[in-house]
Amino acid sequence: MAAAPQPAPPEAPGGVYVYGVVRAGHPVPPGRTGVGGLPGAVRTLPAGELAAVVSDAPDRLRAKRRDLLAHQDLALALAADGPVLPMRFGMVAPDEESVRRQLESSQGDCLTALRRVEGRVEMNVKVSPAQGDLESLVREDPEVGRARAAARGAPGYEASVRLGEAVARGLTRRAAAVAAGVVAELSALAEARVAGPEVPGCVLNASFLLPRSATGRFGGAVERLAARYGARVELRLTGPLPCYSFVEGAWGS
Numbered sequence: 001m002a003a004a005p006q007p008a009p010p011e012a013p014g015g016v017y018v019y020g021v022v023r024a025g026h027p028v029p030p031g032r033t034g035v036g037g038l039p040g041a042v043r044t045l046p047a048g049e050l051a052a053v054v055s056d057a058p059d060r061l062r063a064k065r066r067d068l069l070a071h072q073d074l075a076l077a078l079a080a081d082g083p084v085l086p087m088r089f090g091m092v093a094p095d096e097e098s099v100r101r102q103l104e105s106s107q108g109d110c111l112t113a114l115r116r117v118e119g120r121v122e123m124n125v126k127v128s129p130a131q132g133d134l135e136s137l138v139r140e141d142p143e144v145g146r147a148r149a150a151a152r153g154a155p156g157y158e159a160s161v162r163l164g165e166a167v168a169r170g171l172t173r174r175a176a177a178v179a180a181g182v183v184a185e186l187s188a189l190a191e192a193r194v195a196g197p198e199v200p201g202c203v204l205n206a207s208f209l210l211p212r213s214a215t216g217r218f219g220g221a222v223e224r225l226a227a228r229y230g231a232r233v234e235l236r237l238t239g240p241l242p243c244y245s246f247v248e249g250a251w252g253s
Helices: 065-079 096-105 107-117 134-140 142-153 157-187 212-228
Strands: 016-023 043-047 050-056 120-129 192-195 204-211 233-241
Touching: 016 065, 016 096, 016 107, 043 096, 050 096, 050 107, 065 233, 096 107, 120 157, 120 212, 134 142, 134 157, 142 157, 157 192, 157 204, 157 212, 157 233, 204 212, 212 233
Parallel strands: none
Antiparallel strands: 016 050, 043 050, 120 204, 120 233, 192 204
16 A cells, blocks of 8 residues: 655755656655665655655766656556656756745646546657568659669669668658558547657657556557558557656646
């Protein structure tokens, strides 16, 4: 059983690391520690109807795999007992009072966001071009067909470079066309979708909000799409994740 929120100890001079925002009274999983080489205990800072989940900030914070996973795992564990507004990794406040002030000034937005993500998770899908089936690309893409004909008619270094560039553009165009259909099919299974930042080598980076109970169905749909379009694109599914992409702006995140 999750432990009740604990009183905050004297705060460290390095500030306060913020993992997320929950409703006041939300339990913290027992024995949890935070990020950093010498992680401190996780605790809550209540303010009105909300509470921030925090620990003492480490003296030197780096985006190491250990700390990234600790941050994400805590957000997922908290979500087992109710909705969470997860902060992105690296959110450090100067002191506890500044955290409480932020909570007090954003009560309405945070409570609305908590209602939106209650019982829900985020699933992220990335689509990148597959490098196979080049013969069909030559047949389907006029630019690639012309470049290959030119390279065969007048072989040489420059012709090979132009052909390689044309193939790269063609693979991207083909993957982008497939990605449009992938988004349409997956959006029909989700409550909301947001586009993520551009990722090198990807034609699509999108996050989907859906009920926790629907993750199996969503994953199955991604598997079927990957099988259907495997010669043209590579699909990568990540999740369930904390709902990072659907709470931005609620608490200065």
